[in-house]
Every structure is written in C-alpha cells, then in structure tokens.
Amino acid sequence: MSQQPINDEQVRQRMADYTGHAHLPPLVGLHSMSEASSRGLTVAESVARQLRLHWSLKRLHMIFVARIAAMPVYELKMAFSLHAHYCAEHVEPFANRVREMRQPPYGLEVCPDAALDAFFDEILCAPQTPALVLGLYGYAIPAVVRALERLVADTSKLFDHPTWRVCRLTLIEMQDVLEYGQQAIACLVDDAARSALAEWTALLEELLGAAGDLDGTQPKNSIEPRRMYSSVPYRYDGVPKRDERFRDPYNMGVNAEAFLFDPEIPALPKSIMLYFKRLREIDVPEMMSSILVETPGKPWEYYRDMTRQLWDEARHAMMGEIGFVSMGIDWTKIPLNFTWSLGLNTQLTPLERHGVLYAIEQGLMPKKTGKEYEWAVAVATANRLTALIQDYDWADEILHARIGRDWLVPELGGQKQALAFGDSAWSRILVDWARWREQGLTEHRNWWPEVYRDACRFWGIEPDPNLLAYSTTYENTRADLKQVAG
Ligand SMILES: [Fe+2]
Ligand SMILES: [Fe+2]
Structure with a gap:
C-alpha cells in the first residue's frame, strides 16, 4: 500500500512547530527553520554582489581622498577624511570573503560594470562642492546602503554567515555616512543648486540604472552610458583651497x-x-x-x-x-x-x-x-x-x-x-x-x-x-x- 506524500501545508506546519532542546531557539537564533530552508543566495550570486561592493567602496574611498585638498569647506574636509577611512576599512573584509569562497582569479581588480565606473567617474569629476556633495551623499552612499541592505536581507544568515556579518558591520558605518550626508545636502545644496544639477543627477540615475543598481540586482536599462563631467578625464588638483573663513592663509606671523x-x-x-x-x-x-x-x-x-x-x-x-x-x-x-x-x-x-x-x-x-x-x-x-x-x-x-x-x-x-x-x-x-x-x-x-x-x-x-x-x-x-x- 503506497503512502500519501506529505503536502506543503504539513511541511510548513512541521517547520513552524520545530523547536530545539528545552525550546531553545533553533539554528542559534539566526533563522527559523522555514526561513533557513527557503531563502538564500547561491555562492555565485553572493560573490558577484560582494565584488561590486568591494569595487564601489574602493572607488568611493579614492573620491573622498582626491577631493580633500582642493575642496574648500573645512567641515567637509574633515567629513571626507572620516568617510574615506570608513570606506578603506570595509574594502578588505569583502576582499577576504571573496577569497574565502573562490579560487583565483578572484576578479577583485576588475571593474564589474562599465556603467558603475562611469557613475563614480562623474562624481569624482563633479566641478563644484554642491555637485560633489549631492553626487556622493545623494546617490553613491544611498546606493551602497541599498546594496548592503539587500544582501543582508537576501543571503542566508547561516549558509553565508560570514558575508552577512561583514555586510551588517559595514552597514552600521555606512548608515552614519548617509545620515551625515543628508544633513550636508540640506546645508549646502539649495533648491536652485539642485535644479541646476537636474540634468546631471538624471545621468547619475541613468548610469545606476544601466548597471542594474550598484549591486546589479535590478533590471538593467538599455541606455548607452553617456558622460558629462567625466567626458574629460579627471585631473587631480592638489593645490589646497580653504573656505572664506580662512582669510590669511600665508600668515606666518606668530611663532x-x-x-x-x-x-x-x-x-x-x-x-x-x-x-x-x-x-x-x-x-x-x-x-x-x-x-x-x-x-x-x-x-x-x-x-x-x-x-x-x-x-x-x-x-x-x-x-x-x-x-x-x-x-x-x-x-x-x-x-x-x-x-x-x-x-x-x-x-x-x-x-x-x-x-x-x-x-x-x-x-x-x-x-x-x-x-x-x-x-x-x-x-x-x-x-x-x-x-x-x-x-x-x-x-x-x-x-x-x-x-x-x-x-x-x-x-x-x-x-x-x-x-x-x-x-x-x-x-x-x-x-x-x-x-x-x-x-x-x-x-x-x-x-x-x-x-x-x-x-x-x-x-x-x-x-x-x-x-x-x-x-x-x-x-x-x-x-x-x-x-x-x-
Ligand atoms: Fe597630528
Ligand atoms: Fe601624526
């Protein structure tokens, strides 16, 4: 006599009812049994997203650093210093995790998406402080936070625990950067500046769209990537500039x-x-x-x-x-x-x-x-x-x-x-x-x-x-x- 297979509803019920010894939370409290059995990215998917985050944090680090000297606002010089440090610290854990999961070549030195590079080039080349602030804190950092949040939500906390952990820790500091950045935008980018930059910010959105967002998880638009500020390659300006409060920058009058x-x-x-x-x-x-x-x-x-x-x-x-x-x-x-x-x-x-x-x-x-x-x-x-x-x-x-x-x-x-x-x-x-x-x-x-x-x-x-x-x-x-x- 053949047995009736267990139906889906019964499986769900068994999973929901499952508990450990003395009702200890199952799976160290990371997931319920139903979550653990139903969600999770493949290794290839997880690595692909991490390679994009790794690359983006590296690019962002260098943008923050490159603009410290010639961008005049003192408070922003300080903020860029901190945010460059955060980015620099989080590059390595992603690289290490990719190396744990894959054999060489790891692809860490390869741009994962030309549209993503165009996106960062545009921000690197932003001509004035308001554009730079808006590009960094209104587009790039939110895209990093979105990518981290999605990876945290999508990957298995158990199967891919080391990745999940790296993302969560990175997210704490990136959310701080975002919070500061939103205030910086409110202080430095008024409505007039925002509308003057509308064409450029539309381009930033377009480039992210062409990359399927920073993590490549969204449907890609098929627009051919254009360039505006970065149509002329970036040239580093190391001549320091200061804002109007620094009225006498050559003064060496008091020893x-x-x-x-x-x-x-x-x-x-x-x-x-x-x-x-x-x-x-x-x-x-x-x-x-x-x-x-x-x-x-x-x-x-x-x-x-x-x-x-x-x-x-x-x-x-x-x-x-x-x-x-x-x-x-x-x-x-x-x-x-x-x-x-x-x-x-x-x-x-x-x-x-x-x-x-x-x-x-x-x-x-x-x-x-x-x-x-x-x-x-x-x-x-x-x-x-x-x-x-x-x-x-x-x-x-x-x-x-x-x-x-x-x-x-x-x-x-x-x-x-x-x-x-x-x-x-x-x-x-x-x-x-x-x-x-x-x-x-x-x-x-x-x-x-x-x-x-x-x-x-x-x-x-x-x-x-x-x-x-x-x-x-x-x-x-x-x-x-x-x-x-x-
Ligand atoms: Fe010092
Ligand atoms: Fe020192």
Whole structure:
C-alpha cells in the first residue's frame, strides 16, 4: 500500500512547530527553520554582489581622498577624511570573503560594470562642492546602503554567515555616512543648486540604472552610458583651497613653537598655542591625501593605513577647534595657514612628501621637544580638556610612527636613509616669508594679542603685559621641521 506524500501545508506546519532542546531557539537564533530552508543566495550570486561592493567602496574611498585638498569647506574636509577611512576599512573584509569562497582569479581588480565606473567617474569629476556633495551623499552612499541592505536581507544568515556579518558591520558605518550626508545636502545644496544639477543627477540615475543598481540586482536599462563631467578625464588638483573663513592663509606671523618652548612662559597661555597647532593640522589631511592619490600600485593595506593616519590628523585639527570653541574664542580670527600643504603638494614628489612627514613625526618622539612635552604643558594648565587633547595627540603618534616604519623605511633602505631623505626634501621647499609679504599675499599680522586678550577674559585674569607683547614671527626661523605638528 503506497503512502500519501506529505503536502506543503504539513511541511510548513512541521517547520513552524520545530523547536530545539528545552525550546531553545533553533539554528542559534539566526533563522527559523522555514526561513533557513527557503531563502538564500547561491555562492555565485553572493560573490558577484560582494565584488561590486568591494569595487564601489574602493572607488568611493579614492573620491573622498582626491577631493580633500582642493575642496574648500573645512567641515567637509574633515567629513571626507572620516568617510574615506570608513570606506578603506570595509574594502578588505569583502576582499577576504571573496577569497574565502573562490579560487583565483578572484576578479577583485576588475571593474564589474562599465556603467558603475562611469557613475563614480562623474562624481569624482563633479566641478563644484554642491555637485560633489549631492553626487556622493545623494546617490553613491544611498546606493551602497541599498546594496548592503539587500544582501543582508537576501543571503542566508547561516549558509553565508560570514558575508552577512561583514555586510551588517559595514552597514552600521555606512548608515552614519548617509545620515551625515543628508544633513550636508540640506546645508549646502539649495533648491536652485539642485535644479541646476537636474540634468546631471538624471545621468547619475541613468548610469545606476544601466548597471542594474550598484549591486546589479535590478533590471538593467538599455541606455548607452553617456558622460558629462567625466567626458574629460579627471585631473587631480592638489593645490589646497580653504573656505572664506580662512582669510590669511600665508600668515606666518606668530611663532607658536618659540612660545611653547619658552621656559619663562607659564603653561596656561600656552594652551592657546597648543589649540592653534592642533587646528592648523587641517594641512596634514590636505597633504596626505595628495600622497594617496599620486602613489598608485601599492598593496591595499598601504592605502588603508595611510587613510587611517589621514583621519587621525583630521581628528587632531578638530581637537583644536573644540579647544577654541570651549573658550568662546572665535577661531576664524586666527590665520590658519596652508603654506605647508601647499609647499609639499606643489613642490615635492609623493615619496618626498611622505619622507617629510616621517621626519617630522620622528622629531615628535624626543621627550623635551616632542609630544610628551606638549602633553606635560597641557597637564600643567590644569585644564582637563587641554590635557585630554594632548594625551590622544601623543598616543596617535605611536601608530603613525609605525605606519612610517612599515611603509616608508623599507622603501628607502632604512631608518637613517628615510630621515635623511625627508630632511633633504624639506630643505628644498621654498618658504619665502618676506616675499609673500612683498607680493601682498599676507601681512604676517600678529594675531596673538587679540586672541590672548579674549582668552584672559575667559580665564577671568588680567593679561600679562610681557605676554601681550609677544611678537616672534617665523621670519628668522628657517622653516624647520619642528614648526609643523604631524
Ligand atoms: Fe597630528
Ligand atoms: Fe601624526
């Protein structure tokens, strides 16, 4: 006598009723039995989507980095530094996962879709800040988030658990980027700018459509990909630009280091110079980004490590900003020069720039003049914030020194050679204090007395006439390595 096959309804019921020992959730709580048996991508599908995410994060990383120097808005320079760091950190887990699932060739270095590359090229070439912001945060990041959300929803949490996990972790940070980006669009792209860009944003949508969206899961439109801004190939612009709050970018009228190292000067007023030195570090991401863009062909870990350091330097600048704001001091009164990033980006090769950075950072290690000294001064101010800023500024140098040792020293044949190389590159930089004044680029205005008076009001003390008279400029100091905080 033949048995009746079990019908679908009975199968569904059995699965719904299934429980583990003592009613423990089945499958470690990842899926119900019915979900686990009914959903999931094939390995080929999962890998194809990950290759697209991997490629897109790499492209996005380089767009963020490439636009740091010449895009003028300070806050966006900081945001691009963070978002480049996030992208850089998430590239590797996808590459690793693809390598776990497939034999070589993995296809990690191959553009997965020409339309996708055209999409990113357009954003890379966006001519003005509003277009760049809209392209990045209104189109590219939302497309990354969509792709991650779809992969999280579609793949099996059990069969493809490592992929699911990588996506979920990436999603947390990409959603942060999206949230910031939406605010950036609201602040920087008004209705007029948006409608002026309508034709271009339609093209961005068209290109995503031609790629079947970033992850290639949607029906592809059959439109032949066009180009607008990227019809002329992208050319990197490493000349730093700043927004209108930076009115005197050649000013080298107040020698912060001479003040800081003067044993006669008490600690408290030195906190101003520490904040100044920190905020002036805007120039480090401006400079490091140029190394990244102009040094092709390195292993991915190089770009990841250098981008991490770039972000740390952006954090140092913002620590200075916090210091000034905490005292009610309008930091835009202080000329924050870009002469260092300008000089390095326009006069040295990328390797020489890295050498200069390395030599500076080695100079930050000695006890008497380095990061420990700055920290000791900060502790002596008895201000917790100042001490905390210098505490982390010092700690970050530990990693930066290691990044230099990992990537620069082997290339130059040793520690000594790397130092000599950096030092000689820096000595060739033209820092022409007097000529800049003659040319009317700056008056080297002494901003110190005004800012010191503001600080004294905050501290509730009378300005010390001796300190008020401080007027040491950088004129007679050969622009040496100590004047820059790496
Ligand atoms: Fe720094
Ligand atoms: Fe550093």
